[in-house]
Amino acid sequence: MALGPQQPPSFGTAVPLKTGGSRAALTAQQMVARVAELRSVHAAFAWFRAHARELEDVQLEVTAIPAPPWGEAARSHWLKSRFEALGLSEVHQDEMGNVFAILPGTDASAPCMALSAHLDTVFPAGTAITVSREANKLYGPGISDNGSGITALLAIAGALRESAIANTAPILLIGNVGEEGEGNLRGMRHIFQQPRWLESIGALVALDGAGTDTIIAEGLGSRRYEITVRGPGGHSWSDFGTANPIVVLARIIDRFSQTTVPSTPKTTFNVGIVQGGTSVNSIPQSATMRVDTRSASVEQLDRLERALREAVKQGTVETRGRKKQEALTVEVQVIGDRPAADLPGDAHLLKVIRAVDAQLNNSSRVQRASTDANIPLSLGREAIAIGAGGSGGGAHTVNEWYDPAGRDLGLKRILLLTLALCGVSDE
Numbered sequence: 001m002a003l004g005p006q007q008p009p010s011f012g013t014a015v016p017l018k019t020g021g022s023r024a025a026l027t028a029q030q031m032v033a034r035v036a037e038l039r040s041v042h043a044a045f046a047w048f049r050a051h052a053r054e055l056e057d058v059q060l061e062v063t064a065i066p067a068p069p070w071g072e073a074a075r076s077h078w079l080k081s082r083f084e085a086l087g088l089s090e091v092h093q094d095e096m097g098n099v100f101a102i103l104p105g106t107d108a109s110a111p112c113m114a115l116s117a118h119l120d121t122v123f124p125a126g127t128a129i130t131v132s133r134e135a136n137k138l139y140g141p142g143i144s145d146n147g148s149g150i151t152a153l154l155a156i157a158g159a160l161r162e163s164a165i166a167n168t169a170p171i172l173l174i175g176n177v178g179e180e181g182e183g184n185l186r187g188m189r190h191i192f193q194q195p196r197w198l199e200s201i202g203a204l205v206a207l208d209g210a211g212t213d214t215i216i217a218e219g220l221g222s223r224r225y226e227i228t229v230r231g232p233g234g235h236s237w238s239d240f241g242t243a244n245p246i247v248v249l250a251r252i253i254d255r256f257s258q259t260t261v262p263s264t265p266k267t268t269f270n271v272g273i274v275q276g277g278t279s280v281n282s283i284p285q286s287a288t289m290r291v292d293t294r295s296a297s298v299e300q301l302d303r304l305e306r307a308l309r310e311a312v313k314q315g316t317v318e319t320r321g322r323k324k325q326e327a328l329t330v331e332v333q334v335i336g337d338r339p340a341a342d343l344p345g346d347a348h349l350l351k352v353i354r355a356v357d358a359q360l361n362n363s364s365r366v367q368r369a370s371t372d373a374n375i376p377l378s379l380g381r382e383a384i385a386i387g388a389g390g391s392g393g394g395a396h397t398v399n400e401w402y403d404p405a406g407r408d409l410g411l412k413r414i415l416l417l418t419l420a421l422c423g424v425s426d427e
């Protein structure tokens, strides 16, 4: 399409805050301070306080809807009806199950600011999902990750609808599928493959989990492989000498595990699963392993992939001379691929979130992780992932909890960031 990574739509200073009808170039800090002073923004802050209990109910309700990887349909449907109930524009769902809504801006031609929250959980289909409120805490698998992010998305939409804030650029709200594990970021990947969104999203902020102390501005890349060695198999006594897939796999693992990796950029690999064989007196017909590689740099992921493929080649060559060696096959399958990319240190989005944190006396630091932001970052777009406020624990376990104390700060942070990026017309 016309707009590739070379010419991303960008906020930069192209959509500055309007001050008394004239556009002045304000610093990020001045811009955030002006937004924070607006009466309508104070009304939105009051909305967060007034609806605190209701937001907890929403969070319990969404967490109770199972959303296993590749099974988010019920939750997509739920979010779509929530968006409709709020009277948002262009509420719809795409063929992947991603749900969209728009809060129009006063300048319809401006690139939009996207706020997203992933709908999926790590819990497989059939996991018993029970939610509860005990003392002041909320409990349930996925209550923080990402029950809190989805709740924040709806809180921002609710507060903006009721406080009459005139945002300049449109705000695009997204509930996306496929963030966790096997999901392989497929929801966000699909969104940025659509010309409509690729050309209109100026910046993306993913709301993921609880907290206010981090800014995920560095995307951790990963690539995962499944390697299967197959052979004719046979009897351990009468077919002795036939190439053994488990032995071949062991050689591949031995070779690959000797690969050196740099500490900067941090690069790691892991053989996480090995399976194969039928019985102690059978030469196996197949052996399989799963390998995870991670790095802050795409070059290092490429280098590890070359090392892995070379280990496969060498491990197989060493089997020459064995009986029926020619019947041996090795299949290397990429089962996961998350691109690595960082937000540049001088990015507008980074300046604005830092200004917001200064305004709210919130301390935070930039961190590296694998989130939905990886996709826009890999396309040269400005993107970060931040928490939805409050605190949580037991992530990715059925004992997950969320404490709403401090949610207020998280919601203010998201709102100020959104409005400072979009621009707001003066009252």
Ligand SMILES: [Zn+2]
Pocket: 118, 145, 146, 179, 208, 209
């Ligand atoms: Zn998450």
